[in-house]
Amino acid sequence: MNLSVLQVLLGLVLIKQCTSLNILGIYPYHGKSHFLVFRVFLHELANRGHNVTIISHYPEKDPPANYHDISLAGTMKIIEDNTPVEKSYMTLLDVSVFLGTIGTENCKVMLANRQVQNLIKQKPKFDVILVEQFNTDCGLGIAYKLGAPVVSMSSHTLMPFHYQRLGIPYNPSYTPFHFLGGGSKPTLYQRVERVVFDFYFRTMYSLITQRNDQQILAQYFDDIPPLEELARQSKLLLLYQHFSLTGSTLYPANVIEVAGYHVKDAKPLTGDLKKFVDEAENGVVYISFGSVVKAATMPSDKVKAILDTINELPYRFIWKWEDKMLKYDKNKLYISDWLPQVDILGHKKTVAFLSHGGMGGTTEAVHFGVPIVAMPIGGDQPANAAAIEESGFGLVLEINDLTKENLLASFKKVLDPKFRERVKEISSAWHDRPMRSLDTTIYWTEYAARHPNFTFRTTAADTPYYQFIQLDVYVIFAAILAIIYIIFKALIYLCCGSKTKKAVNKKSKRQ
Template sequence: MKFNNIIILFSALFSQVLSLNILGVFPYQGKSHFFVFAPYLKELARRGHNLTVISYFPLKEPIDNYHDISLAGKTKILEDVFPIYRSYWTIIQISFFLTNSGQENCITLLEDENVQNLWKTKQKFDLVLVELFNSDCALGLAHQLGAPVVGLTSHVLMPWHYEDYGIQYNPSYVPMLFLEGGTKPTLYQRIERSILHMYFIYLHKLTCRRNNQKTLAQYFDDVPPLDDLAKNVKMLLLYTNYVLTGSGLYPPNVHEVGGYHVTKPKELPQDLKKFIEESEHGVIYISFGSMLRATSTPKDKVQAIIDAVSEIPQRIIWKWEEKNLPGNPKNIYISNWLPQNEILAHPKVLAFYSHCGMLGTTEAIHYGVPMIGMPIFGDQPSNAAAIEENGLGVQIHIKDLTKELLLEKLRIVLNPEFRRRVKERSKVWHDRPLSAMETAIFWTEYAARNANYTFGTAAATVPLYQYRMWDVTAVILAILVIFFYSLKTVISLVQKKREDRYYEFKTK
């Protein structure tokens, strides 16, 4: 503990000397994504770095060293936009959404007058922080500004990131964010992963990345191919941790920093605090995030949840966007906004019924709260599979949701022994040489200090035929073909010679 404090002290002292001019580019309008990045950006500013942040979410109260270039109002903030039930068609719809929104984000970013002033006035930045999600447009902007890039995610790797960073994707044990199966998929799930993984990679390359390239060409004359710029990102701060998502073979320029958005809990509102602390048997928290509204859930599924929780002694806190629930159950506290971090931090909160977004999942692990996962889209299916696989909770598919099934799952996660194991897993989550925030800050500053060096693996730049060893395979197959053809020829000649001798002998 003392050693960690010394490291933090030296890091703080060093960051006072190293004051960076940093540009943050967050062109995606997803609120839940930016919620992850906000604490990290504020911490950089607090440590004396000068931040200019392009996003749809400007600060409500200004802080020192933090300057907004706001895109707010230029497009609709994403909430409640995805279908509840998953199918191959909904996955295809999501792929089209990623493609279309990625191009729209690029256009909105480069059309903004304040963004244009950055390159027109030739502003100098030591580093550009870029959210790497549905668009690569910001990589072209960073190139134009002549600054190294640190990539950020609020989720697991997107399919095209594997190739960009030279990370091995093997569907036999590597999950895919849109699909189920965890690290032990069935044969069908491996086939499913293989096909969809390649589909997303080439759809992104041939549509979004290509369209971004054309849009950049309207503003800049010399932007290299985005495929190359994506491979030249100095560092990727990946918002995962092996305690949840399992171990991965990452190169030196990819670092897991999952957990830095979790802040020290504040005081709960008095009415909510009273509701929790007066609960004799504890509390279950229900929330399906900012992009999935409880009111969009089919009525029969809502009723199944109400019927199930009415049969248990625990009180319920439910993020609900209307003033009332059907039947107005007395043991349920509802609100359209809830301090999730503070709720999950309370020792009387026994379980979390969630859609398995990365923010809530991270907070639940941080505080050791067992989960019932009901994934809908995006990385939620793979998160839910990881939760169940690692003993952090159980999962339900919304199509299977019934009162009886939910009661069965609740009994599992409310079992004291199950909760004890989750608490133990949470201790492993916290057992790190540095906190998630310290790790993220260190590698950010490291990338700026060593901007002239590249730390990526050669696997990211080697030609595909070499990476897949198609040339080696072709040579080995050719040798085998030649060998067996030669062997067959020799055998045929020997056989023919024997037959000729036998014929000569017979004729004599």
């Protein structure tokens, strides 16, 4: 019996070793909110026995035995609490310049890293390479040199310049735009707005960011194909959204919705925060604008509107706030520059969430069934906020419309029992999947490694753009109509012209 047990255990160990994958993850962007999402997945890969090597700005202090860091830490200032609370077209243009500039800088920093250079020179065998798809395709060049299948990853919805490479049609009439509001039911003005900014962002990325990245890669390697071509060769895209919140979309089979895997179980609160929440007789409202937006930059009249609302409602409030100079009622409001967001949202006394609408916080709120009042600032937040409102999970309150009266009305609506019932239904649908989101993400990563010689992209991704929009077909139809028109006009001329000529001849003979 003991021998049988030993054989079984030995067999399990051998199976684990045989199925263990060698995985490289490339995450050159230094935004903390992005890597916080990926980190849970990467740790789970290591926990399941895979050998994981990660290029990022966030090395682990106490990594698992089979988790290895190639650290970029200290080479760039971490993006955290540095975005002002303001919203305008100028802000959006600033974002576009920032994304392009930072994407190129991320590429330079990563390729200049000695460990990265050694990795490429040594060319260890990887079964699959994970590459973040955000503001640079530089990681695809490294993946090409290492010769392994690529699985792209995102911590948010699709960027404007990612649709075409995946063969996904973008129609501004019903497809949400990453940086703008309007959701799937935009107004005429919003549709015009989308067309303009879609063209702008795609052009900026193609002509500036991607071209710069290609030139930086060329300084190290002389054989990197066009980055857009490499992007189309990715096996899969693991997209951080789910249709229960963002609605149905026209995605090909190689785009897998996996949102939710980063949300861990809520832990009990501790210390003063626990005491503050436990003593909240009517419940708690949580306020946070994420790790990037600095709430303390909010205009004073907007801060006053929030504080006045806090004093008006019977709930206690917890606010992620960076400035210790704020004057407030400590019996009603708890502030800190760092808060255990998942533990707060997962607490049974948390009744609502005033948020900027970032995908991380939105995902956590949906996971725990906490309604949102979304006040989007930038990035994907306007699109997320529109999805929140359209799905019935919350409301949108624009920063320019923030007053005590509007905020009170928003909170009263999302805290209505009927509204909260709808929120619980959406949360239930969010959880109701064939596999947990983390298991789904792991499965498709392993799937790409098991089938490296297959491509799963739609043929639309390889179709020339003029064919994709059927421009050549329309030209043919236009030519046919033009020919018919010319023939028809010629027949009329021949018919009517000959009659006119005869009439003129007859008239001249009479004279």
